[in-house]
Amino acid sequence: MKLLNRLLTVTFLSLSTIGVAFSQGALPPNAAASVNGMIISNDAVEQGIQAALAQGQKDSPELRKAIVGKLIDISLLAQQAERDGLANSDKANRQLAFIRQSYLADLELSTYVANNPVTDADVQAEYDREIASLGPQGMVVEYKVSDIAVATEADAQAALARIKKGESFDKVAKSVSLAPNKVQGGAVGWVQAGQTLPQIAAVLTTLPKGQVSPAPIQMPQGWYLIKLEDKRTTKPPAFEQAKTPIRNALLQRKQFEFLSQLRKNANIAVQ
Template sequence: MLLTALSTGPCWALLPTGVLAKVNDVPLSQSSFDTLLQTNITQGQKDSPQLRQILKSDLIARELLLQEASRRGLERREGVQQALVTLQQNFILDLLVNDHLAQNPVSEADLKSEYERQSGLLKGAEQYQLRQIVTASEANAKAVLTALKSGKDFGALAQDKSIDASKAQGGQLGWLLSNDIVPSVLRAISTLPKGGLTASPLEVDGQWLVLLVEDKRPFQVPKYEETLPQLRQSLVQQRRLQLLEQLAKSAKIEQ
């Protein structure tokens, strides 16, 4: 709430039908208030005189602030109109996606099918707990590897030599799923034992990596009930992409 303690004060003049209040002669519609009230009730609030007064005060406070923003000419500042257009477009896009989902709802069968599909993709997957030291050149990476083989501490070397943000955590990357690891890296670490170092530096996107496998384990696919939010989000995204593909096929696009 913007200003829940705002006092509306006495008003002896009757307001026109459909008008909740007036702020400097600007009417606030009763329908706006009704929509706001219903939204709060839907979100778990209990309808009461106190809630209604708070919401009314909030609408009045918003109008006061909007009028002040207009008085200062903020909407005429550079970039503001384009930002407002973008906000409006995003709102309409959300409406479109929600409308499409209402016409093509995600069913229980869809969720279970997606769970089976994703579970199949993860069959036999492993997880690796890795540390890394990233350098700008192969020579630097080889020097790091030599230092590690001589007994230097990996975490300390990572903090001192690595150019990656993970240096702050001593090169720790946490648990990574094999499906998410770059193939060349996965080939290099898949045969290493726990505590094993890559035999030589690995080049990835123009940088050189030295990796330590701290631990590894088979990936345990979570139960269906545990993944419902992620499954639903995945299907919503799929439907959004399907809609976009349908529109693109029937559209004339010139670039």
């Protein structure tokens, strides 16, 4: 399993739980393993499992054993790096600073969402608004979408160039996308335009079926390419069916608005 890179991040973000030295002997209650007296915590293993599940893998005893094995390998390599004097190199410090910044960004966003939750009343109001906007025919347009998410515009342009040369969207998504749905070739499924952010909706509603967005779409978390796989008109779902995607869309909108406000108040210079 290609878990090493992802688990490296998990490990560095869990130094407080992994990098604790204990004398040899019985392991403490929250320990999954010990490597030369350095504890690998059950919490770190659980983080690795959640990362694997997000990539589409199935939870199983074999997966857990594999993750513990990878964490042991990582601990051994990290300890050897310490012995080799690599821990304080410029390269290591830059990478560790980036990992710390990424972790703090995720923590800030999750804290903001926890302090500004999407309420049941918000979901009901959005559902009522969407139903009222359908007009006398009362039908909704749904789009079957696939996407590719990458870190930079250059990466997105390179992916788009491959697609224009004839590679399938599915193949390119599996090759370069950073999103968990890369294992499904970027498949998102059926969505309504109102369930996506404005930048995506503006492109999605104008794409012909089977086509890919003509240019990369900039989002707060990266750059996207989208493909409209199919399009259909259908009756609106009942509230119970719609409330989960509506809640997710409202949550995504809150995150986008929060990031947009931070950008607006910041002094940003780009080369």
